[in-house]
Amino acid sequence: xxxxxxxxxxxxxxxxxxxxxxxxxxxxxxxxxxxxxxxxxxxxxxxxxxxxxxxxxxxxxxxxxxxxxxxxxxxxxxxxxxxxxxxxxxxxxxxxxxxxxxxxxxxxxxxxxxxxxxxxxxxxxxxxxxxxxxxxxxxxxxxxxxxxxxxxxxxxxxxxx
Amino acid sequence: xxxxxxxxxxxxxxxxxxxxxxxxxxxxxxxxxxxxxxxxxxxxxxxxxxxxxxxxxxxxxxxxxxxxxxxxxxxxxxxxxxxxxxxxxxxxxxxxxxxxxxxxxxxxxxxxxxxxxxxxxxxxxxxxxxxxxxxxxxxxxxxxxxxxxxxxxxxxxxxxx
DNA sequence: ACCAAAATCACCCGAAAGAATGAGTCCTGA
DNA sequence: TCAGGACTCATTCTTTCGGGTGATTTTGGT
Numbered sequence: 001x002x003x004x005x006x007x008x009x010x011x012x013x014x015x016x017x018x019x020x021x022x023x024x025x026x027x028x029x030x031x032x033x034x035x036x037x038x039x040x041x042x043x044x045x046x047x048x049x050x051x052x053x054x055x056x057x058x059x060x061x062x063x064x065x066x067x068x069x070x071x072x073x074x075x076x077x078x079x080x081x082x083x084x085x086x087x088x089x090x091x092x093x094x095x096x097x098x099x100x101x102x103x104x105x106x107x108x109x110x111x112x113x114x115x116x117x118x119x120x121x122x123x124x125x126x127x128x129x130x131x132x133x134x135x136x137x138x139x140x141x142x143x144x145x146x147x148x149x150x151x152x153x154x155x156x157x158x159x160x161x
Numbered sequence: 162x163x164x165x166x167x168x169x170x171x172x173x174x175x176x177x178x179x180x181x182x183x184x185x186x187x188x189x190x191x192x193x194x195x196x197x198x199x200x201x202x203x204x205x206x207x208x209x210x211x212x213x214x215x216x217x218x219x220x221x222x223x224x225x226x227x228x229x230x231x232x233x234x235x236x237x238x239x240x241x242x243x244x245x246x247x248x249x250x251x252x253x254x255x256x257x258x259x260x261x262x263x264x265x266x267x268x269x270x271x272x273x274x275x276x277x278x279x280x281x282x283x284x285x286x287x288x289x290x291x292x293x294x295x296x297x298x299x300x301x302x303x304x305x306x307x308x309x310x311x312x313x314x315x316x317x318x319x320x321x322x
Numbered sequence: 323a324c325c326a327a328a329a330t331c332a333c334c335c336g337a338a339a340g341a342a343t344g345a346g347t348c349c350t351g352a
Numbered sequence: 353t354c355a356g357g358a359c360t361c362a363t364t365c366t367t368t369c370g371g372g373t374g375a376t377t378t379t380g381g382t
Contacts, residue, residue, distance in 0.1 A: 055216035101358060114310030117339070128338095129361050136341070146368090147339075148308055149275030262328060277368070289368095290331050297370070307338090308369080323382100330377070339368065347360075352353100 091158040098141050098157075105159070107134040111147045112160045252319035259302050259318075266320070268295040272308045273321045 095105070103124070110120035110131075117131045124131070135147065144150045154160045256266070264285075271281035271292075278292045285292070296308065305311045315321045 052212060052216040052219075055213045056219055058217050103359060111309060112313065114305065114307060114313040116307065116337095126359085127361060129363085130359075132340070133360075133362095135339085139340080144275065145340080146275055146277065148272060148312065151309065151312065152273065152275040264329060278370095279368085287329085288331060290333085291329075293370070294330075297372085300370080306370080325382085326380090328377100328379070331375080333374090334372085335370100337368100337370080339366100341366080342364085344363090345361085348358085350355100350357090352355085 088161040089158065094157045095159060100138070100141055100159075101134075104134050104138045104141070107131055108138055108150060108154055109160060111135070112151050112154065249322040250319065255318045256320060261299070261302055261320075262295075265295050265299045265302070268292055269299055269311060269315055270321060272296070273312050273315065 100108075106124055107120055110123060115123070117128050117135065121128045121131045135150075139145060139150060142150050142153050144153055151160070261269075267285055268281055271284060276284065278289050278296065282289045282292045296311075300306060300311060303311050303314050305314055312321070
């Protein structure tokens with residue numbers, strides 16, 4: 001029964017003992033009032049009132065003792081360094097600022113993958129010479145002198161992942 | 162107390178009305194019991210017990226209605242995704258797994274900066290030939306055939322930033 | 323003191339990269 | 353229609369890269 005469930009919260013024997021003593025005192029008071037009732041007959045309403053008050057107080061006390069506390073949820077923000085999604089955002093601004101062409105970017109991407117000029121040419125369906133032309137222009141615009149430098153700079157400028 | 166908990170759902174004036182009705186019924190029951198008491202004298206203890214039970218319930222109900230609810234704070238941690246510091250952590254495990262030497266790593270770092278073999282040699286105070294030897298061994302261990310491929314692979318393996 | 327790994331250097335050769343120059347095609351905007 | 357940009361391709365030449373081989377010296381650990 002749910003009524004007795006909260007009794008489990010009463011810790012230790014001392015509290016149980018205290019509760020028993022309180023009940024004994026209560027019964028004693030009741031008996032005393034009962035004796036007084038024989039003498040003063042008109043005190044019946046007072047007696048009933050006393051009972052009501054006493055047990056109302058007992059009810060209140062019980063409720064306060066046993067009432068289940070309401071749960072209040074407090075959200076605490078905790079910083080968690082989560083594994084970064086490593087998302088690459090293409091730097092469109094820098095791309096236009098440098099005046100790179102689409103084809104030059106294609107060549108650059110191929111270079112970053114470790115492809116040779118010949119392989120880049122095959123991927124883009126153009127000759128090696130064309131790739132070389134693009135790469136030369138690319139180097140000029142990036143102000144570098146080799147493909148490795150181009151890759152390094154492009155990575156820093158967030159033109160390639 | 163779970164037994165009386167539904168009483169809390171009664172809201173506004175209906176609650177007051179209900180309280181009045183409950184009191185009326187209570188008084189009626191008391192009056193009825195009082196009448197019965199004249200006939201059955203020995204029912205006095207039952208009467209007292211009923212009073213006690215009723216007012217205990219009333220007290221509990223009152224307490225539940227009026228008492229300030231005890232709150233229990235539950236802390237819920239909420240993950241806040243903080244901007245990643247983009248910090249580079251050297252993959253020591255992969256480094257040893259591949260059996261790379263210190264010098265080979267030095268050469269690799271130079272390559273990643275876009276330096277030529279000659280420039281790497283100057284930085285490391287060795288001849289170009291030495292750099293070429295290191296790079297050759299490096300390529301074998303990384304299973305690649307060019308410096309750009311080496312850079313690409315090393316980046317994926319988190320050997321270089 | 324010895325061994326193994328690492329580091330150093332040298333030489334050759336072919337392939338690739340890069341610089342420089344010229345030129346043809348296509349497309350778009352003035 | 354005309355200029356300019358992007359794309360394409362070619363040629364020549366120089367430099368660099370990368371593979372292969374061999375050798376000597378340093379270093380670190382047993």
